[in-house]
Amino acid sequence: MTSQKSAFWQAFIVTIIIFGIGVFFGVVxxxxxxxxxxxxxxxxxxxxxDIKLQSEIYTLGEFDCDQAVQENIKFADKIFQEAKILDKxxxxxxxxxxxxxxHKKYDLLRTNLLLNSIKIKExxxxxxxxxxxxxxxxxxxxETKAKQNVFSKILSELKEQKGYEILLIPIAxxxxxxxxxxxxxxxxxxxxxxxxINREHKITNILTVDQLSTYLQ
Amino acid sequence: xVDILPLVYLSYMFISIYMLTLFLIIYFRxxxxxxxxxxxxxxxxxxxxxxxxxxxxxIKETIEHVFAIDxxxxxxxxxxxxxxxxxxKQIVESLLSKYPKLRIINNDENLGKAxxxxxxxxxxxxxxxxxxxxxxxxxxxxxxKMVGFFDNPKVGAVTCPxxxxxKNTFWAKLQHIEYIAISFGRKLLEYVDAxxxxxGPLALYRKSALIDIKGFDENNMTEDIEATWxxxxxxxxxxxxxxxxxxxxxxxxxxxxxxxxxxxNIGGLQCITKYWHAIGKKGMLxxxxxPFFILNMFLGLVGLSIFFYLIGTRLIxxxxxxxxxxxxNTPFITSEQFIITPSxxxxxxxxxxxxxxxxLLLILSILGERIKxxxxxxxxxxxxxxxxxxxxxxxxNAIWNFYRKKYIWR
Numbered sequence: 001m002t003s004q005k006s007a008f009w010q011a012f013i014v015t016i017i018i019f020g021i022g023v024f025f026g027v028v029x030x031x032x033x034x035x036x037x038x039x040x041x042x043x044x045x046x047x048x049x050d051i052k053l054q055s056e057i058y059t060l061g062e063f064d065c066d067q068a069v070q071e072n073i074k075f076a077d078k079i080f081q082e083a084k085i086l087d088k089x090x091x092x093x094x095x096x097x098x099x100x101x102x103h104k105k106y107d108l109l110r111t112n113l114l115l116n117s118i119k120i121k122e123x124x125x126x127x128x129x130x131x132x133x134x135x136x137x138x139x140x141x142x143e144t145k146a147k148q149n150v151f152s153k154i155l156s157e158l159k160e161q162k163g164y165e166i167l168l169i170p171i172a173x174x175x176x177x178x179x180x181x182x183x184x185x186x187x188x189x190x191x192x193x194x195x196x197i198n199r200e201h202k203i204t205n206i207l208t209v210d211q212l213s214t215y216l217q
Numbered sequence: 218x219v220d221i222l223p224l225v226y227l228s229y230m231f232i233s234i235y236m237l238t239l240f241l242i243i244y245f246r247x248x249x250x251x252x253x254x255x256x257x258x259x260x261x262x263x264x265x266x267x268x269x270x271x272x273x274x275x276i277k278e279t280i281e282h283v284f285a286i287d288x289x290x291x292x293x294x295x296x297x298x299x300x301x302x303x304x305x306k307q308i309v310e311s312l313l314s315k316y317p318k319l320r321i322i323n324n325d326e327n328l329g330k331a332x333x334x335x336x337x338x339x340x341x342x343x344x345x346x347x348x349x350x351x352x353x354x355x356x357x358x359x360x361x362k363m364v365g366f367f368d369n370p371k372v373g374a375v376t377c378p379x380x381x382x383x384k385n386t387f388w389a390k391l392q393h394i395e396y397i398a399i400s401f402g403r404k405l406l407e408y409v410d411a412x413x414x415x416x417g418p419l420a421l422y423r424k425s426a427l428i429d430i431k432g433f434d435e436n437n438m439t440e441d442i443e444a445t446w447x448x449x450x451x452x453x454x455x456x457x458x459x460x461x462x463x464x465x466x467x468x469x470x471x472x473x474x475x476x477x478x479x480x481x482n483i484g485g486l487q488c489i490t491k492y493w494h495a496i497g498k499k500g501m502l503x504x505x506x507x508p509f510f511i512l513n514m515f516l517g518l519v520g521l522s523i524f525f526y527l528i529g530t531r532l533i534x535x536x537x538x539x540x541x542x543x544x545x546n547t548p549f550i551t552s553e554q555f556i557i558t559p560s561x562x563x564x565x566x567x568x569x570x571x572x573x574x575x576x577l578l579l580i581l582s583i584l585g586e587r588i589k590x591x592x593x594x595x596x597x598x599x600x601x602x603x604x605x606x607x608x609x610x611x612x613x614n615a616i617w618n619f620y621r622k623k624y625i626w627r
Contacts, residue, residue: 004246004247004410005409008239008409008505011235014242015231015234018234022565023561025564026564026565029564030561084553088556091560092559092563094562142530142533142537143537146541147537150538150541150545153542154545154547156551157547206544207545208545208547209546209547
């Protein structure tokens with residue numbers, strides 16, 4: 001009987017091994033996803049740097065507003081798509097927290113893009129619309145989550161309707177990034193989520209896409 | 218709550234893998250003697266006792282099956298008619314002339330199953346006492362396969378697989394799968410001295426062991442579990458013969474099934490309360506059986522809480538989302554929301570489910586069940602996904618009734 005009872009210890013050791021392999025593969029999977037996002041981020045970071053340098057070069061001569069605006073909006077659309085992948089991977093992340101850092105990096109990148117857009121707007125008269133969506137990232141309540149879910153849908157619809165007329169930049173407003181905090185203080189963003197249009201209108205209530213369009217110039 | 222959920226899921230997975238591994242290790246160590254029984258060297262005298270309350274539909278067949286058992290030293294069969302209001306008494310009395318070893322005790326008041334058993338077993342004249350439920354039918358070879366275990370003087374009780382007799386409804390077929398899995402598990406537990414029940418349909422007790430534990434606990438809803446724990450407490454071994462069986466009627470509808478399982482759970486809770494002091498002591502009773510019962514209950518309750526938490530939060534989220542979608546005049550759901558990125562827990566869950574299914578198939582195959590039937594292809598996944606999920610609901614109901622001391626038999 002004593003030798004039979006050793007089955008309890010043997011099973012424990014085998015379980016630790018099987019479980020360890022499972023967790024190991026889990027960490028590998030999540031790290032692989034993090035690396036994918038990291039690669040996308042690095043590419044995007046390079047592109048933003050390129051766009052910013054282009055703007056600087058233009059200031060030396062005649063500034064090509066159309067070109068700069070197009071580049072900016074294209075880039076914003078690209079990182080908007082990347083943000084969707086990041087969101088999905090973050091939603092499926094259970095064992096590691098590396099993607100939170102990637103999220104922060106993307107928030108910084110988007111803030112940088114917004115600043116670049118502000119600069120361009122100062123120099124150009126192009127009538128593209130700047131839509132910044134500040135959302136809550138950390139522990140949103142059910143109410144906030146549902147609201148953000150609907151905000152995302154109406155902003156996607158708006159973007160589909162208006163295409164390159166809109167520069168859409170979603171930024172987490174509570175991700176403990178000083179630059180973003182300065183920005184939310186500067187534009188007096190008091191609650192999350194808030195949609196800020198052209199740095200003038202701040203929308204915190206649920207609206208239809210048509211109602212939202214009325215705030216566009 | 219959200220942050221601890223992955224840890225809770227991982228804990229469940231760990232425990233599931235552990236139990237699966239433990240059972241497989243015990244099986245592969247002992248598979249060469251899985252179906253073997255000790256040689257029948259001594260023909261111990263056996264008295265059968267059958268408590269019966271309103272069992273007119275099955276009692277005749279039970280009596281016939283007992284007397285059809287191929288064993289030459291059956292002393293008697295005592296039917297305890299527990300103040301039945303139907304024709305149980307008349308049916309038994311009509312068979313007295315046909316079976317000279319048949320006896321009947323008529324209770325003037327309903328004593329309950331344990332009360333009836335306690336009235337009968339001290340009257341028996343044999344070395345072994347076999348308890349048979351009034352709706353159960355032992356196989357002809359049951360005693361020949363079971364009695365040999367008593368050559369070991371430490372053995373206090375012997376059990377055998379309970380098989381479903383009325384496999385004619387979907388619900389009964391699911392119970393058939395369950396009973397097979399339980400029998401397999403119980404045999405495995407025998408090798409580590411952890412059999413925790415010798416079920417009522419057919420259990421063979423050494424009379425001196427019954428004297429030692431002072432019979433059956435009349436306050437317990439599951440006198441068979443209590444008696445087995447009491448035997449373990451008093452250091453009696455419990456054995457199982459997998460090579461024979463007893464068929465029994467099972468509830469064919471959800472409600473009676475639920476009530477039966479609730480009774481089992483309440484009985485389990487009574488046993489935990491009664492033997493709480495034995496945790497960590499008294500061999501496998503305190504180190505495995507009681508902790509296993511408690512863990513089982515704990516996991517069921519935590520699982521159910523998580524289930525309700527997830528359902529509740531999902532309902533609230535969906536309600537708010539729909540409400541805001543209506544205001545915003547946007548679709549409630551978009552095609553993007555259907556694309557799910559699986560987490561590692563999803564992958565592990567699928568692997569674990571597959572392992573559970575393979576384990577179940579292994580059991581069925583070892584116990585000679587036909588697996589590749591259309592029925593089983595549907596029933597097995599249903600059993601694993603839906604049938605087992607009902608257990609925590611029964612448990613919570615049982616705890617509530619236990620707390621209110623509402624011990625309902627039927």
